[in-house]
Amino acid sequence: MITASRITKTYGTTRAVDDLSFEVRPGVVTGFLGPNGSGKSTTMRMVMGLDRPDSGAVTIDGKRFGDLRWPLREVGALLEAKALHPGRSAANHLLALAQTNSIPKSRVGEVLELVGLEGVAKRKVGKFSLGMSQRLGIASALLGDPGVLLFDEPVNGLDPEGILWVRNLLKSLASEGRTIFVSSHLMSEMAVTATDLVVIGRGQLIADTTVSDFISSNTEVTVLVRSPGAVQLADALRAAGAAVQGTDDGGLLVTGWDAARIGDVAHAAGIAVHELSPQQASLEEVFMDLTSDMVDYHGQTPAEV
Amino acid sequence: MTTATVTAAPPLPAIDHGHAGLGNQVVSEWTKLRSVRSTWICLAVVVVAGIGLSALVSNIEAGRWTHLGLVDRAQFDPVRFSQTGEFISQFVVGVLGALIVTSEYATGSIRTTLSTTSKRTTVLSAKLIVIGAVIFIVSEVTAFISFFVSQAVLLAHGGKALPAGSTILDQLHSATIPVVGIASDGAVRAVFLCGVYLTLLTLLACALGFVLRHTAGAISAFVGFLLVLPLVVSILPSSFSGSFERYLPSNLGLAMILVTSRKTDFAGVLLTPWVAAGVLAAYAAAAVVLAGVLLVRRDA
Structure with a gap:
């Protein structure tokens, strides 16, 4: 369970996230949608304790990030796929992460196998394609077998087979009772992957609902x-x-x-x-309608959905 | 490597006691340090330049002995020549100290690192402990090997060990190149402090990495601290700069490797070796405190 309570974050004069509240429940995949620059990544960084909200709070299973005892075992995140030292091998990258939370070395091989990278474990990650880096990022997130997982644009750079694989993985992780919070700009992808939706525009909440309700109540x-x-x-x-x-x-x-x-x-x-x-309007059409309103009539209070 | 099927990894046994702490981060930082090639290149340069340059300079100085005047003979310092490589090494260890931090900021992987612990200062502490320990061991070993190799070079040039308790005057009147044993007055301290000097500079550079979060910025600041600061001080009025010069990092380094009984023209200008080490440690500590405060306060 991820709970954001009235979080606000300002960079200079830009209000990236504005009084945002939502809940991500366990057991289903929750899609996080918004146009570019709407505050999705900022919100995810605040969940991970990387950026501090100006006001409000984010909790993971009721605890702030700073109160987690074994962070990697409680929340895993793929925020930036290419955030890797190019000269380090995939296996050593994961080993260093595992050691921070007393995760046994054998787990490294297991997650590499899970994401299909066991054959390139010793290759330097600088030589990885974006798709392989995404898989390695997913492996890092799963390393601590956490109950809460965040993925920022996980299907970027993946081939159709890879996209299908991520979709199935997210659903299967959710079915194990985990909380899955996944952002994407591919709204069609969310329509087939997510059950719940958190939609934001200009840092404000547009909708916190289910995919089906979102479409029916907005068309x-x-x-x-x-x-x-x-x-x-x-x-x-x-x-x-x-x-x-x-x-x-x-x-x-x-x-x-x-x-x-x-x-x-x-x-x-x-x-x-x-x-x-x-x-039935597609999720994409509904989303475009809603977010174009957010851009055209900025400053307007978002419609209650 | 592509598979559309989802095979779940076996569950990870939970830990219900303790928390992810400094020990975990230290082990992880060591893995990160040893698993990239730049570490080994930097350490190799420290060892090779340290021993090679010191032996080379000792060889050159010994070859000039017969042409030296009395004053130069009096200032002939076999200990200092044995640590000449330190001049190159100080920049190499500074680059390595900064890189272990700024390479993570450059790629963004610092955010992955910081999300492994609920307390950010453990990341700072772990990096300082690991890079500090590695540089300390490597530079101490290098310093002592340099010392013995350089003395062997001087001996090969016909040098003779001065008897214990001999003074500058004895050296002045001696006809042969002076060679010192490790047991001679101040030699161990001078060689040991050479490694300490490199270690403190490494810690300072590492802290600068956290403060500036940018490779070029951190290395520029480090080099500026070592090379540009003395230039700035030197153009100040001498009445003003005279009291500052002894606190310049390069002069602290010199003070740390001088054998006190051999101090000649430096006497009264430089701090004593241990005080100099203390001042340099204070600089490093100040940078570390600033790094810690900024790391906790700023968004990652």
């Missing part, structure tokens, strides 16, 4: 209707008070009404209906 219900009597049906729907738009290929888009109500109107008018499908 008007739109239903695509296809009918051989499209013109008559459009008239009938408009007469009944629905907002109807024609699509290029002869379909109708009805906004604000659910499929059942549209079907009833069609039935009453005696018009055949060939398709009646509710349209």
Whole structure:
């Protein structure tokens, strides 16, 4: 469990994080979304005790980072994949980390195998691709077998197979009851990986909800209707008070009404209906809508979601 | 190396006592230090330059003996010549001391390091302990080997050991190149303090690394402290600079390796060896305190 309580962080005149509160619960993957510069990395650094909030507090399982006795065994983080000494081997990098928290040396081999880097354990990390560095960063985070894990853009630089692997890994770690907090700019990726969502813009909370609630509460219900009597049906729907738009290929888009109500109107008018499908906005579309508002109308209080 | 299947690592046995402490960080810092090539290159330079340059200079000075005047013969210092390599080594150990900190800031891995402990000052302490111990051992061994090699060089040039208790005057009237034994007055202290000098400079450079968090900045500050500060002091009015000169790091280093009974033109100008060591230790301590305060206060 990660709990942020009204944290604020200012660098010079820039307010990177502004009165932000959220909770990340164990057992599910929680996605952390926001446009570039919205304060995601700053927030993650504050969770890890690296940056100190000006006010407010972040706790990990109820404890501040400074009160953890074996930090690596309680919280693991992948913040910057390339934050490695280029001349050190992967195995020695992990060994030095393991020694800080009395983690046995055998664990190094285990996590290297877990991320698929056992074959390059002795190679200098300066020769690693971004994808390999990401895997090594994931190995570092898992080294202490912690209950709370933070990943900042973990799929950056990974090939499709690697992305799938990270997705499965995050889900399996969550299913073991761990708290998984993962930021990404790939909103489509979060749509298939995360269950919960924390969305921020300009350092402020936009949403702290589940992925499905986030989409449904931020999009008007739109239903695509296809009918051989499209013109008559459009008239009938408009007469009944629905907002109807024609699509290029002869379909109708009805906004604000659910499929059942549209079907009833069609039935009453005696018009055949060939398709009646509710349209789900993608997470990406919802996110773009919300965050573009944050940029266009800055200073505005974020809408309660 | 690519696999789409997720195989969970076996669970790690928990520890329910104690906490991640200084001992853990010290072991980790040693792993980090020994696992990069730059460490071994720097240490090799300290050893090779230390012994090689000292032997070379002793050889050159011994070869000039017959051309030296009385004053130069009186100032012929077999102990000091045996530690000439220290001039090169002081920059090498400074670079290494700064690098073990600033290389972590350059890559960002300092944030990984700091997230392994709930108390940041243990990282500072561990780095100082490890680099301090390594440089102390290597530079002491080098200093003593340099001493014996240099004396052997002087002996090979026909030098003779002066009897115990001999003075500058005895040396002046002696016709042969003076050679000193390790048991002679002040020799052990001078050679030992040579290693102490390098160790204190290393600790100072390491602390500067934490203060400045940038390789070029920390090394520039370190070199400025050793080389530029004396220039600045030298252009001050002599009535003013005279009282400062003895506190310059380079003069502290000189004071530390001079054998007191041999002090001639330096007498009264330099501090005594142990006081000089104390002043240099105070400089290093001040830098370490500043580093500790900034490390705790600043965002990583």
